[in-house]
Amino acid sequence: MSGADTAWVGDLVHDEDTGRRGIVTDVRGGSMWVLRPEFGTGRWTSRAPERLTVLMPRERMSQES
Structure with a gap:
């Protein structure tokens, strides 16, 4: 689930390492x-x-879509 500090499935994020924006689709292990x-x-x-x-x-x- 989404928390203030940890990205989770469905969250829109900025990946500081790649400089890209994306949506988390899975968390494996x-x-x-x-x-x-x-x-x-x-x-x-x-x-x-x-x-x-x-x-x-x-x-x-989900509210924005």
């Missing part, structure tokens, strides 16, 4: 975050959730 671009296709992973800044939590994302 509690140690690998899978992200897809906010727009377009593709995906990447992050093993540093502390480097993912939540821009819009999942709850607000």
Whole structure:
């Protein structure tokens, strides 16, 4: 679930390591975050959730769509 400090599935985030915005699509084993671009296709992973800044939590994302 979304918290103030930790990105979770459905959250729009900024990945500080890649300089990209994306949506968290999966958290595997509690140690690998899978992200897809906010727009377009593709995906990447992050093993540093502390480097993912939540821009819009999942709850607000569903209200905006």
